[in-house]
Amino acid sequence: QTVVTQEPSLTVSPGGTVTLTCSSNTGAVTSANSPNWFQQKPGQAPRALIYSTSNKHSWTPARFSGSLLGGKAALTLSGVQPEDEAEYYCLLHYGGARLWLFGGGTKLTVL
Amino acid sequence: QVQLVESGGGMVQPGRSLRLSCVGSVFPFSSYGLHWVRQAPGKGLEWVAIISYDGSNEYYADSVKGRFTISRDNSKNTLYLQMNSLRTDDTAVYYCAKAEGPYISYGMDVWGQGTTVTVSS
Numbered sequence: 001q002t003v004v005t006q007e008p009s010l011t012v013s014p015g016g017t018v019t020l021t022c023s024s025n026t027g028a029v030t031s032a033n034s035p036n037w038f039q040q041k042p043g044q045a046p047r048a049l050i051y052s053t054s055n056k057h058s059w060t061p062a063r064f065s066g067s068l069l070g071g072k073a074a075l076t077l078s079g080v081q082p083e084d085e086a087e088y089y090c091l092l093h094y095g096g097a098r099l100w101l102f103g104g105g106t107k108l109t110v111l
Numbered sequence: 112q113v114q115l116v117e118s119g120g121g122m123v124q125p126g127r128s129l130r131l132s133c134v135g136s137v138f139p140f141s142s143y144g145l146h147w148v149r150q151a152p153g154k155g156l157e158w159v160a161i162i163s164y165d166g167s168n169e170y171y172a173d174s175v176k177g178r179f180t181i182s183r184d185n186s187k188n189t190l191y192l193q194m195n196s197l198r199t200d201d202t203a204v205y206y207c208a209k210a211e212g213p214y215i216s217y218g219m220d221v222w223g224q225g226t227t228v229t230v231s232s
Contacts, residue, residue, distance in 0.1 A: 034216065034217075034218060036218035036219070038156070038219075040156070045206060045222045045223065045224050045225055046148075046156060046206070046222055047222070048218075048219055048220045048221070048222070051211055051218050051220065052218075057220060087155075089155065089156050091156075091158065091218055091219075093216060093218070095216060098170045098215075099158070099170055099171075099172060099173070100146075100158040100161065100170070100218070101158060102148075102155060102156045102157060102158055103155075104155050105155040105156070
């Protein structure tokens with residue numbers, strides 16, 4: 001069974017930098033997995049941030065960036081703002097298995 | 112701006128069926144794939160299914176395969192999720208989301224606000 005894993009929680013200070021990661025138990029995450037990242041705040045629908053590893057949507061703040069790092073997908077927030085406190089989810093595509101999978105989410109606290 | 116509005120949620124007994132709908136507007140509906148994603152109370156996001164722009168290809172999560180069917184009517188700008196043999200662990204908010212492109216290899220960009228399904232006796 002394929003499992004996508006994220007850090008359950010991270011804490012960062014305002015103005016700081018933090019990197020969230022997303023790994024797969026099937027091996028290294030690559031661009032073929034088309035990593036996507038989403039932000040969700042309590043009581044709201046998720047909002048897309050990053051697609052195809054590192055591409056930003058028109059509404060994505062410049063402080064968010066996506067990459068591949070050491071066999072994992074990564075989301076880096078630089079110059080964190082209080083409003084960035086939220087749950088973050090990665091999504092990976094497994095074309096051979098004909099499915100998409102979300103990670104369990106990372107709760108980011110800005111403190 | 113792009114809009115997706117889900118409907119059809121409600122309370123249903125285990126073993127029964129329910130059909131969700133999602134109407135899209137302010138974008139060329141027939142040119143994009145569409146996903147269903149769900150979120151159980153207090154839990155994370157779970158991808159459910161995707162259908163290609165023309166309905167010719169579909170993927171399903173293992174947890175719903177054989178019970179749920181995704182379909183679309185491009186003449187009505189509407190996406191559907193037929194849910195049969197419902198179980199208590201299908202209880203969740205169900206979101207529809209527009210794919211970034213026409214095929215099943217594209218993730219989501221715009222999401223609806225969700226519709227709540229409760230499966231309980």
